[in-house]
Amino acid sequence: MKLLLVEDEPALRRALFSSLRQAGYVVEEAADFAQAEEKVMLYQYDCVLLDLTLPDGNGLDLLRALKSQGSPAGVLIITARDALDDKVAGLDLGADDYLIKPFHLSELNARVRAIIRRRQFQGQQQLVFRDLLVWPELAEVHVRGEQLTLTKKEYDLLLYFLSNPGRVLTKEAIAEHLCGDAVDAADSFDFIYTHLKNLRKKLQEKGADNYIRTMYGVGYKLSNE
């Protein structure tokens, strides 16, 4: 899987780059509009992560160029919070999804994974993780051939873990993923615990290994060891 990361801020680009690499992608970087334009012309990517505010141009123009080329690449727009209207314009131009800065890297992974899945296999792909089998399009989960009945939130939670195997997911990132933006009540982390407890119980009942590990004080991790 090959990604193009277009972000002008070096430190942020490095963080995104290493996170995406850890997730197993081949990542190329572009620091400005000109570099990005050149790379888009020369190579094929599965997904382009596009920051809209670039020093030498507007990311929306790059999006237009991609679409006019008929590129099969998925586009994930990364936008500043104060550019709500850009976000709308981007989606209208055919971007697949958007993320508002600042975001959780685990959320970025989940979004990228979802875009690639939708693009390449029209959603008809199954996710395999150890003894788990998931059909994202059908929202069905099988453990060792047996179907697992999950609530919507439990399913979302599981899919979020599966998008970030081996990655430490912070409580905050999980809470925002499940509850949307701006969950700022600290005690709301209780609900993650509740959902996680139920998910683990259901997995164990079907005989799955306990691969969701608690990272003390930090969050949780889907262990792939």
Place this chain on the structure above:
Amino acid sequence: MKLLAATTRYYLALTTLLFVLGSFGLYYGVEWALRGEVEEELQARRQELIEKVQAHQLTSVAVLQTLLVISRQPKPVGFSDTLLLDAQEHEQVPNRQLTFPLTVPGEGTVWVTLRKSLVEADDLLGVVLAVMLGVLTLLLGGVVLINRWLAGRMWAPFQHTLAALRSYDLQQHKALDLPTPAIAEFAELNLALTTLSQRLVSDYESLREFTGNAAHETQTPLAIMQAQLEQLLQIPALAEDDAAAPLVAELYGATLRLSRLHQALSLLSKIENRQFAQAVPIRLDQLLQEKVAQLTPLFDARELRYGLDIASGPVIVQMHPGLADSLLQNLLQNAVKHNVRGGEIGITLAPQELKISNTGAAVGGDPSRFFERFRKQNAASESPGLGLSIVQQICGYYGFGIDYFITEAGTRHTLRIEFSHTAAPLPKRNAEASRPTE
């Protein structure tokens, strides 16, 4: 009172006083002059008589007596006033009389009294008063009329300036453009106001720019911090370390709080700067359903029972989508945050109003203070306390009315938003909330 009415009032008072004094003065002056004239005439007649006596041309006293009042007995000598019956007009008429002794050769001394009617003086008073009153009336009427005319004409530039000031809105980022009227004072006023507004606009602009830049520049380092800290947590040696991991996690949490605070503040300043011009019809009922579904895990976690009543059908409000989202998010979050475990949330949406009520700890104090920035019920709370300020700003922006009331001994809080409130300009901070009406 209008300035003109006030000055006119003083003018009128002064004029009336002067006219009263003038009338008195004129009356007494004329009367005095008249009396002098009468006395002079009487003196002249006396002189004539005396001269006639000396020239021996005087007729006998008996003849004289038919023409003059003559007494053979001594009488007080000199001028005096007396009332005599006027035979023609049948009324008492004031007279001035002069009595003097006259020695007539052969007949000894007689006392002659000469009289002249003062009746003209009364007529004079009548004429004086009539003229004065007439002039007074004309003058007063004239003053009032000319002031009216002045108000309409001379003060027109002032009224124009006033209207321009009244409709002036700094948020439009334009200085006042006032004409230079012919009257020097008004021209000066307009010049001063124009200069003032230019300064205001440039100060406001630079402040806005500063806020905007500060917000934008803060955003990037915050995003970097958040991303790098998250990456730091991925380092196995650190994530497995019981001492280091919680430290990084706390740092990470604090960064998130900081960036939320930053988002809230820049949202507030953007609303104040009216940067959300684009308004589209928003299906509030759908959005509300979405938001409630999103927050259901939060409700569950705190064992809150909630009721969502959108039975009154689709509710469409013209708003910026981002602000509509923020409004509902903050309202719902507020209802969760200040709730008690096992409490309730009631959400009712009607075409005209949205009512969100929640159970909560008993609180005292003025509900309008809940809208203050950084206002927290619990000082240790991690939330910055900007939620209700944002709600208030958004409502103010769209001219919605807000009511906050507390019932059931302080344990039930209800926030009501009225959509069809008169479209008012941005309210002053803390001014919008009103007391409960029940």
